[in-house]
Amino acid sequence: MPEANEPGSNQEFYRIQKLPPYVFAVINEMKAKARAAQQDVIDLGMGNPDGATPRIIVNKMIEAARNPRNHRYSQSKGIPRLREEIVKRYKDYYDVDLDPNSEAIVTIGAKDALAHLLFAVVGPDDAVVSPNPAYPIHQYGVIMAEGHACLLPMASPADFLERLKHLYKTSSRKPKLILISFPHNPTTMSVDLDFFREIVELAREHGSMIVHDFAYADLCFDGYKAPSILQVPGAKDVAVEIYSMSKSFNMAGWRIGFCLGNRKMIGALARIKSYLDYGVFQPLQIAAIIALRECAEDTKKICEVYRKRRDVLVTGLNRAGWPVESPRGSMFLWAAVPEPYRAGGCLEFSKLLMEKALVAVSPGIGFGPLGEGHVRFALVENEQRIRQATKSIKEFLKG
Ligand SMILES: Cc1ncc(COP(=O)(O)O)c(C=O)c1O
16 A cells, blocks of 8 residues: 555545545445355345346347447437436426426436536535435535535424525625535435425525435335425425436446436536536447336335334344434435444444344434434345344344
C-alpha cells in the first residue's frame, strides 16, 4: 500500500480524498473470511435483490441482442419507445402527464441519475438538504459536486418537514435543492401525498428544487401504495422523480432507471450525460419496454416475496427479545441496536452479529453520521434462512 502523499495514495486526488472508504467494507471483509473458513454466513447486508429477472424480459433481451442494429451506440437520453413507455406508466399508475421528449430521460440506474443530476445542477457551496441516514450517494453526490450537504435528522417524515421549515426560517443559506426518497432506505419510512404537497409548496415558495428518489416505488405492503411526488399539481415546476427498474423487476444488474419531471433539470442531466455516455445497451432498453408493459404481475410477486420475508424477520426478532416494527415499504428492516450493546456503537454490534451469529447486516453509521444506533437488515435471503438467522441471533442475545 502506498503511503499518504506518495504517488498512488488516495490523498493526492482532490475528489477522492473527500470519499471515505465504505464502512460496509469492514463487514464484507469479515464475511469473506468466514466464508473462506467454510462458515455459512446469512447475508442480510447489501440490498442486492436475489431473485431472477422475469423470463419474458430476459428472452426479449436475447432476441434483441441477436440483431446487429442494436450493437451500435444507443442514445444517451434513452430510446424514444422506452421513454414513451415510462410516461405511459406514470399516466396509468399516477395519472401524471409527462412529455417523453423533454420530461423523461433514461439513465444507467437511479445511481447514475442521482450522481450526474447533482453534478449538473449543484454548484460550489450550494446547500442540498436531505434526511440522514440515507443512501450514501445522497450525501456524497453533493460532496462530489462541491455542494454543501446539509443533513437533517428524520425521527419521522413530519419531523423532517418541521426541521426543513425551521431551516428556511433561520438559515442564511437557502437550500438550493431538497433530496428525498420514500419508501426510505435505510429507515423504511414512507409518506402519503400530503407530505409531498407540503414539501412542493415549501420548495415553490423558496425557489428550491426537489429530487425524489423513488427506487422502492413498487415495494409496498399491506395495501399501502407509495405516492409519486409528481402527483402533486405543479410539482413539475420544481421537482424531478427518479424511478428504477432494479427492485421492481429484479433488474439490479441491468442498470436502467429514469429521471422524470422538471424539464430544466432533465435538460441539464441530458446535457451532462451527452458528454459522459452513449446510453444503456439497446437490447436492455428494448427488454425494459417489455418489463414496463407486461410485467405488473411479476412486480406483485416480487413484492409478496419481500412481504413474507419481512414477516418472518419481524416475528423472529421480536421472539428473540429484540423489539422491531413492521415497515410498510422498501426491502429492509431498520432496527435499533439492543440496549446492552448501544454504547459500543452499531459497527461493533454488527461485527458481533457476524462473529457470534454468522449474520451479516449493515451498520447504520454506513448511511451517514445520523445512522448510529441502528442496523439495517436487507430481505435478500429466503424465508428459511431468515428464520435461521433470527434463531442464531436469539442464541447470541441470550448470551
Ligand atoms: C434509495 C436508493 N436509490 C437508488 C438506489 C440504486 O438504484 P439503481 O440500481 O437504479 O442505481 C438504491 C439501491 O440500493 C437505493 O437504495
